Amino acid sequence: MTVMSVLLVAIALLLLVLSLSTLVLATYAWWDPEARATTGFPATGGAEELSFSILVPCRHESEGVMRATLAALLAQSHRDVEVIISVGHDDPDTRATAELLARERPDRVRVSVDGAAVKSKPRQLNTALQMCRGDVVGVFDAESLAAPELVRAVDDVFRTTGADAVQGAVQLVNHRDTWFSLRNCLEYFIWFSSRLHLQERMGFIPLGGTTVFVRRTLLVELGGWDEECLAEDCELGVRLSSLGRRIRVAYSPELATREETPGDVASFVKQRTRWALGFFQVFRKGVWRRLPTRRARLAARWTLVQQHLVAVTGIAVPLSLALAIGGSFPLPVAMLTFLPLVVTLATVALEACMLRELGRDHGLAMGVRDYVVLILTTIPFQLLLAFATLRAYGRFRRGDLRWEKTEHAGRHLAPVRTQVAA
Amino acid sequence: MTAVATPTTGLHGDVGPAEGGPAEGGGDDRAGLGPVDAGLRSRVAVVLTPDRLLTAAVLAGSLTVGLWNVTDAVAFQDDEGTYAAQAAAAAQGTLGPYTYWYDHPPFGWFQIAALAALPRALGIGDGSELAVTRVVAGTLFAVTATLVHLVLRRLGVAAVISVAATALLVASPLALTLGRQVFLDNVATPWVLLAFWLALSPRRALWAHVGAGAAFGVALLTKLTIAVVGPALLVAxxxxxxxxxxxxxLTGALTAGALVLALFPLMALLRSELLAGPDRVSLQQGLEFQLGSRTTSGSFWDVSSGRHALVLGWVDQSQVLVVVGLIGALLCLLDARTRWVPVALAGFAAPMLLGLGYLPGMNVVGALSFLAVAAGAGAHRVWRALAVGLDGVSGRPRRVVTTTIAVLAVTAVGAAAAPEWRERSLPLATADANADWRDAVAWIGANVPDDDVVVVPFSAWSAVQDQGRGGPWTVVALEKVDLDSQFDVEHAQGWREIEWILVGPTTEPNIVNLGLTEMARAMDGSTEVVAFGEWSVREVDTGDTTDTTDTTDRTEEQP
Structure with a gap:
């Protein structure tokens, strides 16, 4: 029994540390009222000093989705923005759509066709990079709706902070489509409005795949994206961070890019497997070890590996609780086992506050039903993440690194149709 | 952004010698220092701000007062003996020497046990368990006083006024007696004040507010009745x-408080004692006893009731603190930033004035620090009004007027308080309230064989036990004879197995109030052997002829 007690205490303490660090990362933007002020875009009204080339990698996309994305980019208040739609030569339908769209705005839209035998998003991006003329290269997913003032604000960040790269915010907006959509939306909200800012302070930013901007000369100098990597966006962030380059993260709700959550559990799991696999890959590549500070390396280790472990170890919480109640352990041991649960409950309570703010920031209706869903999906969502992580780990061990693309149905378009039309 | 910039329209005035916000400020001008030691000196200056030095002085002063004659200023109470015994048991890894029955959450005596380790290791006190825990209580008295000062400073109260208000608390007879005894209220009060100090954090950082909720949760785990100031904490x-x-x-504070408090029912759940059941103690039963079935103290508005006498007794003992505090509380109503102070006092007053249930004799002790806060915040309010009144006056005349008024105010309060300080507070410095207690305990040590069964009041339990006797069923606490079913297991013959009774001032009232029938029989069947003031030792006529070593001694005194 003593051995079991020691084991139980060790597991409880480990879970406590993991749950506490998750909580701390998630709540950064709310630590004090001033914290939020440091996470936004500089309020100088925007500028137009740099020129922008925006890459939109597309693969098996519908015309409707592509047209909306393009419209949002062309409606930018910043006038010096060109768009390069990147397609593969083996995807004739998407290519045809891209060329159709380019013909409508020949002055600002061009098409890049990637001819590589093995297809991947980084290969398409690298091919398209050669066509770019702007001072800054931006990347937008095929289904990303950019806010009209975004590029002006980004120009401002580059100019006022001397940044080498800027990560803007992305927000999923179809929070009522599936049972996991709400938590998925909240995850994005926490990631871009809070967590990334603490990571910026710690010196490690894993860039996202969309609404990301890098100075072109630097990008070319670095040889573009890593073509073998499933998380080429994150990998680029690691390389920039380890070279001591300045990445700025800026979040303002009105400048967030709108996207959709995956349409069903299968595609959600596919997406998460791909991300986790990509992160493992980046971890193994080891560039993060060259990060300048301990803090940055700690943040890297956490982001690339530990957060996935958290998903898996989360399953251990109910198990250890069952053990504590069922087994006859000394009272202090049994009570200690409940500490991770205490932190988890506190996290859910604060998540409810974040959900309210998410609704307010992005004009999403949040009713009693949504708060109930938030609470009820805590465990299932955790299980889903754990499953995707285990799946990714299995594939990682087998060396199976094939690309599983997420399909886009255009569900993020409905709530913002008016904006697109503008 | 606009929502952030709502300056507190409260007490942050522009008067007072050491005016200015929280201790973190302290940015004094360090220009003109030599280049060599400027770095070190500025670092020292950053750590040792005037505010922090003042706080240290308040702590040192109140610690001196708190520990001065703390062991013998007031007679040991049964409650103190209970907590001291339970703290000692907690240090050994159990919840108490007797069956734990959820009368209070055990976290209060866990804390006493942890705090007692230091004075015990240093050999402070006369070595007895109660003396060591009294040292803990004296220290907590100083922590409470210091936190009162810190809360007042957070409210922007001038340093002089804050120190004066704290001194009013430290010198008050009621605080010097009840406030330095080993009561759970005295362990809970620092946590409550810490909660308010954090809730009033000028940065409004989330961790401070979560900390406020958690600190209040710990206070509740220490003494549940402190819940009466919960609304005031939310107002603050x-x-x-x-x-x-x-x-x-708000969410963080409430969640943290609730989750910390939840440890108590969780503990009961893990011990399978959450709900009442046959043949077991339970949290449910413990709460029902505390809330309902304790002897009533009557209504305050019935002049013949125990409650009426108790409340008036409190007021009588520390009139100045009560009067100045209540006036201050009224002034606190004028300002949104201090409105929580009267709300807290109302929370304390409600069970005293409106309640009908049992009112414990130490119930007032938590309210004293809030009276001191009210006095300080109220005085500052007056001081500010005065500053506004003198708006046109400046320079020397202004200093003369303000100094005169300050001296007059201090003199007036001092003169009013002088009699109670002289007659009640000062004598505590030299009193020896436990002389009879000590003599009685010593007599037992010298005359009663180690394995004889002795029933003692809880106030003497640890001391008699420490004479090297055989555990909680050889030295039995008075009420356990009737109320702990384990007694019948240990002593099949019931009261007849009791050989000696140590009788203190509370023995007879407790037998009546708690309905201890078995003990009443033991008393009837016993004879007084020796008496020391209010204390006496009785020998029970057990009926059978047990030959003990000191029979001669006993038979001499029997009729």
């Missing part, structure tokens, strides 16, 4: 202020 956190993360702060 929210009233008159809006800021960006208010929802987060």
């Amino acid at each position: 956190l929210l009233a008159g202020r809006r800021w960006r993360n208010r929802g987060f702060s």
